Amino acid sequence: MESIRLLKDEEAKRKEDEINEIYGTNNSWHAFDIIKGVIGEPSFKAALRVILERADNAEPPEIYRDIWGLPGVSGLLTLNLDGFAEKAHRRVRPLEDIAVFTGKDASDYVHIVNRRKPFIANLHGIHQSARSWVFTRSDLKNLISDQGYCQFVKYIIADRAIVFLGISADDVAAGGFLQELAEQGIDLGQHFWITDRRDSAANRWANKAGVQIVRYEPNVDSEGKSDHSTVLSDIIKDLREFVSKDQKAPVVIPQIDNLDYLPSQKELLMLDDEDEIRKRLAGYAKSIIEKNGGTTDSLEYRSFLKNYSRAIHQAWHVKNWEPSNIFYGYSVVDQISSGSFSSVWKVVDESGSAFAAKIIQIDNLEKGPQLDSFRRGVQSLRFLSNADVPGNARYVVAHEIPTSIIMDFIEGDNLNEIVKSRNFKFWMDGIKIILSVANHLVHSHNLPQGVLHRDIRPTNIMVPYFYYNESDISRLECSKHDVVLLNYDMSWHLKARGVTITGNIEEAGYYPPEQVADINNEQSRSALVDSYGLGMSLFYACTGCTPPTGGGNAADWSDILKQKIRRDPSVRWQSAHERVRRLILTSTSPEQKNRPTVRQIAAELEQLVDVVEGRWQGISPDFWAEEILYRSVEADYESNSFSTVFTRELRAGRTISIKGDIQGRSVAVSFENVATEATNRSGIDRLWTEKLRSAKDILSSNEWEIKKSTGYSGMTIILEASIETSKIHSNLDRVVRTLKRALDQVRLD
Structure with a gap:
C-alpha cells in the first residue's frame, strides 16, 4: 500500500x-x-520471499512427523512451499535417501516413482526458487497443461493410494486429475480425503472422483477457534496402532436352490444318484444357514450334521470312476493331490473345459481352525477374482456340503519342479518368475480388502507357460514367466477374524519366525509375512536349495547366502549377485520391521531384470554406485540398510565410500587415507599433496567433479568427487578405470 x-x-x-x-x-x-x-512482478516476488523465508528457521508442525512415522508412507505431495515435509523427513527417517523435486520438474522424476523410491513432490514449488512457484491462475494453468506434470500426477494416482490431508481434494490443483481419470473409466484404486467438510458439493465431487471421505470434528475452544492439528494427530496415531477386528469369514453359501424339506437319511441313501444326494443336502443346508442369519453355528445346523452324518459322509465320497465320478455336474477325471487338510481333483464340465475341485477332508468339518481357514481362502480367492487380479486361479463356485471350491485348473509345473529342470536359468528365468509373484502380491495387498497370501513357497507357485514355445506364447499373449499362486488357505484380509491353520512343516524354512511361533498373533497378519516367503522363494530359485528350518533365524544364514550366491560370469552387471544376496537377507530378516515391502522387493527385482538384460538407461544411482565400487575394489564391502551407500575399509585409516545420489542423479565417491605409525613421514606433506593433485587431475579430465572438501591436511588425504549417471551409462569401463587410476595415486603408506 x-x-x-x-x-x-x-x-x-x-x-x-x-x-x-x-x-x-x-x-x-x-x-x-x-x-x-x-x-508488479519484482515486488511480488520480493514480498513473498520475505514471508516464505521465515520457514527456514521454523520447526515443522508435529503432524508432518506423524505422517512420516507411518510405515506405509512412501511419498508426500505437498502444495506448501515451506519445506516442512523435507525437514520432518530428515528428523524421522534420517538414513533414508529421498528424492525432492518441484511440480515443474516432476516429469524428470517419473522413473524415481516408478522404482518405488521415496519422494517429496513440492507441486507448487519451493520458496528458494521463484521459478518453481505456483501462485496465480496463469501459473496453475501452465502447470496443469504441462504434459510431463500430467503424466507424473496420473501415474501417482493410478499406482498409489492417496490420502488428502489438510487441503481441499476437490480443488483443481489437488485432485482435479482424479475426476478426469475416473470419467475416462480408469480404475484408480482407493483414495481418501480426511476432512471436516460436510457440504453436499464435497460429497458430489468425492462420488464422481471415487474418493472415500473420512470426516472428523475439529476441537473448538471457548473463543470459537478450531483446532484441527490435535484431531488429525489422533487419527494418524489410530492408523499407526490399528488392529483389524472385523467380521469372521462367511459361510460358503452355494449357488443352488433352497430346499425346505429333506427326506429321512434312510430314504436319502436309497437314491442311486450320489450327486443328487449331495445336491439335496446342500440345498437343505443352504436353507438352514440363511434362516439362521448366514451361520453354521446354530443348533439347527448342528442337529442337521448329526442327523444326516452318514449321508453327509456319502456326499464327501468322490472317485474318478462310476458311479462316484460326478461332482455337482462336473465329471471327475483324476485326483491331483491329497493331504490331511484337503484333496484336489481335476474335473471337467459338459463342454470339456477343465477345472480344479478342492475339497476339505471330512475330518476337518468340525475343526474350527481348518474350516475357518478354508472359508477364508474361498473368500480371498473370490476377492481376487472379482478384482481380476492377475496370477490367481479364477474362482467359479463354492459349497458347504461338502466344503469345497471349484476354480480354474492350472496346467503346468510349479517353481519347485521347474528349478530342477535343465531349461531353467536363474538370471534369465528365476528372477522374472519371482518378480511376477511380487507383482501379484502388490495387486492383492492393494485391494480394498488387503489380501495376504501368507504361504508363499515354490510348491504354491505355478508357472503354467514355462515350457511353451514362442509362437504359442505370442498367440496367447502371455509370458513364460507368468505365475499363478495356489493355496490361499492361510490367507488373511481386512475383513477376517478367527484362527488359521499352520503351514507345511516340511517346508518350515519358508515361514517367518512370527508365523512359526504363533500363526494367530497380530504380527503374523502383516503384509511383511509375504515379504519373507518371497525372499525365501527367491533364495530357492537362485540356489536350488531349500531354506534351513530356522530360516532367517539360523545362526549361519548370512554365511549360507555368501556361500551359495556367487557371481555368474555370463552376467555383465557384475554386482547383480550382491544385490540378490542382500535382497534375500533383508526380506528374510527375523525382525519383521526390517523387511522391505513386497512393492519395494518388486522395484528392486525390476531394476535387476533391467541391468541383467542390458537396459541400463534410467537405472537408479545406487545401482551405478555399487557396480562402480564392485569393479574398482574387487573385494568385500559393506552396504547401508537402504543399499544406497557402499563402503570398503582397505586397511586401518584407509576407507572408500561410494553413494548413489537420487536427488543429484549422480554417484559420489569419498576416499580417506590417514597416515599410520608405519607410514614414512619423510617428505610426506609434499609427496601426498602432489599425489592428491595428480588424482584430482585424472578425475577432472574424465568428467568427474571434484568436491570442495577434497584436500590434504594433518597427514590425511580426503578425496571426494562425483559424476552424473548420464555420463556413466555408455562409459562404465572408462569411469571405473579412471577411478582406479585416481585411487592408485592416493593409496599411500
Missing part, C-alpha cells in the same frame, strides 16, 4: 480498487493475480 500512495491520485485510486477486489473473492488464485498485477 505504501507504493500505491506514491502514485498519482487517479492511478492510486485504480490500484486501490483492484486491491479491494480481493475482499470480494474466495478464489486465492485470483487474489494473487490481483496482488501481482498491482505491485
Whole structure:
C-alpha cells in the first residue's frame, strides 16, 4: 500500500480498487493475480520471499512427523512451499535417501516413482526458487497443461493410494486429475480425503472422483477457534496402532436352490444318484444357514450334521470312476493331490473345459481352525477374482456340503519342479518368475480388502507357460514367466477374524519366525509375512536349495547366502549377485520391521531384470554406485540398510565410500587415507599433496567433479568427487578405470 500512495491520485485510486477486489473473492488464485498485477512482478516476488523465508528457521508442525512415522508412507505431495515435509523427513527417517523435486520438474522424476523410491513432490514449488512457484491462475494453468506434470500426477494416482490431508481434494490443483481419470473409466484404486467438510458439493465431487471421505470434528475452544492439528494427530496415531477386528469369514453359501424339506437319511441313501444326494443336502443346508442369519453355528445346523452324518459322509465320497465320478455336474477325471487338510481333483464340465475341485477332508468339518481357514481362502480367492487380479486361479463356485471350491485348473509345473529342470536359468528365468509373484502380491495387498497370501513357497507357485514355445506364447499373449499362486488357505484380509491353520512343516524354512511361533498373533497378519516367503522363494530359485528350518533365524544364514550366491560370469552387471544376496537377507530378516515391502522387493527385482538384460538407461544411482565400487575394489564391502551407500575399509585409516545420489542423479565417491605409525613421514606433506593433485587431475579430465572438501591436511588425504549417471551409462569401463587410476595415486603408506 505504501507504493500505491506514491502514485498519482487517479492511478492510486485504480490500484486501490483492484486491491479491494480481493475482499470480494474466495478464489486465492485470483487474489494473487490481483496482488501481482498491482505491485508488479519484482515486488511480488520480493514480498513473498520475505514471508516464505521465515520457514527456514521454523520447526515443522508435529503432524508432518506423524505422517512420516507411518510405515506405509512412501511419498508426500505437498502444495506448501515451506519445506516442512523435507525437514520432518530428515528428523524421522534420517538414513533414508529421498528424492525432492518441484511440480515443474516432476516429469524428470517419473522413473524415481516408478522404482518405488521415496519422494517429496513440492507441486507448487519451493520458496528458494521463484521459478518453481505456483501462485496465480496463469501459473496453475501452465502447470496443469504441462504434459510431463500430467503424466507424473496420473501415474501417482493410478499406482498409489492417496490420502488428502489438510487441503481441499476437490480443488483443481489437488485432485482435479482424479475426476478426469475416473470419467475416462480408469480404475484408480482407493483414495481418501480426511476432512471436516460436510457440504453436499464435497460429497458430489468425492462420488464422481471415487474418493472415500473420512470426516472428523475439529476441537473448538471457548473463543470459537478450531483446532484441527490435535484431531488429525489422533487419527494418524489410530492408523499407526490399528488392529483389524472385523467380521469372521462367511459361510460358503452355494449357488443352488433352497430346499425346505429333506427326506429321512434312510430314504436319502436309497437314491442311486450320489450327486443328487449331495445336491439335496446342500440345498437343505443352504436353507438352514440363511434362516439362521448366514451361520453354521446354530443348533439347527448342528442337529442337521448329526442327523444326516452318514449321508453327509456319502456326499464327501468322490472317485474318478462310476458311479462316484460326478461332482455337482462336473465329471471327475483324476485326483491331483491329497493331504490331511484337503484333496484336489481335476474335473471337467459338459463342454470339456477343465477345472480344479478342492475339497476339505471330512475330518476337518468340525475343526474350527481348518474350516475357518478354508472359508477364508474361498473368500480371498473370490476377492481376487472379482478384482481380476492377475496370477490367481479364477474362482467359479463354492459349497458347504461338502466344503469345497471349484476354480480354474492350472496346467503346468510349479517353481519347485521347474528349478530342477535343465531349461531353467536363474538370471534369465528365476528372477522374472519371482518378480511376477511380487507383482501379484502388490495387486492383492492393494485391494480394498488387503489380501495376504501368507504361504508363499515354490510348491504354491505355478508357472503354467514355462515350457511353451514362442509362437504359442505370442498367440496367447502371455509370458513364460507368468505365475499363478495356489493355496490361499492361510490367507488373511481386512475383513477376517478367527484362527488359521499352520503351514507345511516340511517346508518350515519358508515361514517367518512370527508365523512359526504363533500363526494367530497380530504380527503374523502383516503384509511383511509375504515379504519373507518371497525372499525365501527367491533364495530357492537362485540356489536350488531349500531354506534351513530356522530360516532367517539360523545362526549361519548370512554365511549360507555368501556361500551359495556367487557371481555368474555370463552376467555383465557384475554386482547383480550382491544385490540378490542382500535382497534375500533383508526380506528374510527375523525382525519383521526390517523387511522391505513386497512393492519395494518388486522395484528392486525390476531394476535387476533391467541391468541383467542390458537396459541400463534410467537405472537408479545406487545401482551405478555399487557396480562402480564392485569393479574398482574387487573385494568385500559393506552396504547401508537402504543399499544406497557402499563402503570398503582397505586397511586401518584407509576407507572408500561410494553413494548413489537420487536427488543429484549422480554417484559420489569419498576416499580417506590417514597416515599410520608405519607410514614414512619423510617428505610426506609434499609427496601426498602432489599425489592428491595428480588424482584430482585424472578425475577432472574424465568428467568427474571434484568436491570442495577434497584436500590434504594433518597427514590425511580426503578425496571426494562425483559424476552424473548420464555420463556413466555408455562409459562404465572408462569411469571405473579412471577411478582406479585416481585411487592408485592416493593409496599411500
